[in-house]
Amino acid sequence: MRTFEQISADVGAATNINNAATLMRLATELDELATPEATALAHRARGWACYCTGDYPAALEHYNSALVLYHELGNRSGVATVTGNIGVVSDSTGDYPAALEHFNSALVLFHELGNRSGVASVTGNIGIVYNDTGDYPAALEHYNSALALHNELGNRSGVASVTGNIGIVYDITGDYPAALEHFNSALALHHELGNRRGVARATGNIGNVYGSTGNYPAALEHFNSALALFHELGNRSGVAGVTGNILLALLSTDDVDGARRTLTTLDELPVDNPRVAIEREMRRAEIHVLDGDLQAAHTTLTNALELAVSHGLRAKQADVCKELRNLAQKRNDFAAYIEHNNEFTRINEEILGKETSIKMAIQAKEREIAEKDKETAKHMAVLHSTLPKHIADRVARGEVVNDSFDNAAVLFLDIVGFTAISDRIPAGHVVHLLDQIFTALDVLCDRHDVTKIKTIGDSYMAVGFENNTAERMAQCALDMITTLNDMVITMPPALGDTSWTNDVGDIRVRIGLHVGPVTAGVIGTQRMQYDVWGDTVNIASRMESTSEPGRIHISSGFALALHGETAKQRNGEQEFCTVVERGEIEIKGKGMMTTHWLEQS
Secondary structure, eight states: OOOHHHHHHHHHHHHHTTOHHHHHHHHHHHHHHOOHHHHHHHHHHHHHHHHHTTOHHHHHHHHHHHHHHHHHHTOHHHHHHHHHHHHHHHHHTTOHHHHHHHHHHHHHHHHHHTOHHHHHHHHHHHHHHHHHTTOHHHHHHHHHHHHHHHHHHTOHHHHHHHHHHHHHHHHHTTOHHHHHHHHHHHHHHHHHHTOHHHHHHHHHHHHHHHHHTTOHHHHHHHHHHHHHHHHHHTOHHHHHHHHHHHHHHHHHTTOHHHHHHHHHHHHTSOOOOHHHHHHHHHHHHHHHHHHTOHHHHHHHHHHHHHHHHHTTOHHHHHHHHHHHHHHHHHTTOHHHHHHHHHHHHHHHHHHHHHHHHHHHHHHHHHHHHHHHHHHHHHHHHHHHHHSOHHHHHHHHTTOOOEEEEEEEEEEEEEETTHHHHHHTSOHHHHHHHHHHHHHHHHHHHHHTTOEEEEEETTEEEEEEOSSSHHHHHHHHHHHHHHHHHHOOOOOOGGGOOOGGGGTSOSOOEEEEEEEEEEEEEEEOSSSOEEEEESHHHHHHHHHHHTOOTTOEEEEHHHHHHHHHHHHHHHTTOOOSEEEEEEEEEEETTTEEEEEEEEEEO
């Protein structure tokens, strides 16, 4: 029997790609553990599986059971997650006040727990509610906040979902090129992640854009592809939504018989989303009009209007009032025509006025986001120019970088005779020469997965932190000797007379290596620096200062570590280096120490 931790990890992976079948199987496996934690997670897994297949009542039942258990266990993280899940289901059924209430409760908990992934997820879900209720600037603001967090956390599934949601905002507000760009980006990510439900949603959304622009053949092609996927996944909500889109496209192309068959199919499906239900009734009324049954059309549209009003869907109210107005004209009902036209005009003017302000607000928000992105890019550029990339990323996430390593390899390098060279050449030549040398060393550090720490004058310091540290550092040091011996010094003609380069000879360096425990961290706020401290650093520096030109001086500790690592890696292959004992020498602050030379094999 597998452990709770193993099954929990699989539940998380299956949830990320909306794999309902796997979630149900994992829930059964959790039942066998028969612990309160396992039972709570089993309810969560079944809740998300039911949500993915569109069975919202069953999803809520499981989530409420999980919520009770998490409260009893005092598991605040579980409470936050399930509260957010209930918000997702509430939004899908059109209960937007309940959705916002649950999302905001979950957001507060995630913030208190320091769970940034939870904050990102719930922030995006709040954006969905604002999108569904027509507050597009607020939706876009929340989406972009969530997207930035998902990107920082490396959550590609979250990035894919939010990118698609941003596409929906652009589709609704009529920016179809931007909508297509976002939908296609989301589609590619969902494909890479193996998220078939995400692929189906993105494909259907692309169909909506083609439908909005009158390209019904392309719209139907995408709708049918999405429908097939939703059927395979057993996603009832997705099937209902896409079937409604197909019905609209068929009527738009005057395929009335096809529309009738599709409506019959849609009637057989459970429809929990009020928008889908309203669209279905409007299409039904359209078919009634084509059949000449105007009274049935009127009854159907009246029911649709009541549904739109009950859910506060203003745009849908306007759409239904417009259809009722047109129907009144066909029925020669002048009073009804005036009534519905006035209501349509009133609501539509509110919406049109709102849309104008929305577009202006969106443009302002986009400018604000662009400025923030520009500032963030500048900040990251500064961090990357002063800190190693993996450290800069941690600083950008707000982490306090304070690490310790038990087995770090430290390198010090000093250019022999550089002071004499710098005294007899112009300042510009000194800078260019050092840049040429240190750039070559930087390349070698990257090649051997060694972290450059800093330069001090004509000295260079680097550290290898993990995984065969002594071997990697030894290879890096040997390559440094070879590279600098082979380096041909060049100077730009713009710097003037560079004849001195003919007399300088090979660039020769002294290198010292030691291995042992170190402390590493970022210091400063204005000009941050990633530095390393400890006795290991001091000994490596002493190895360099007591080395000889063109040679690599290593401690006995480094020699022992190198022997152990290369023995594991050798497997009959020729060793890349040779260690030659130097003997005992006096090391400042350490007394007599036995040291060695590292040489190319």
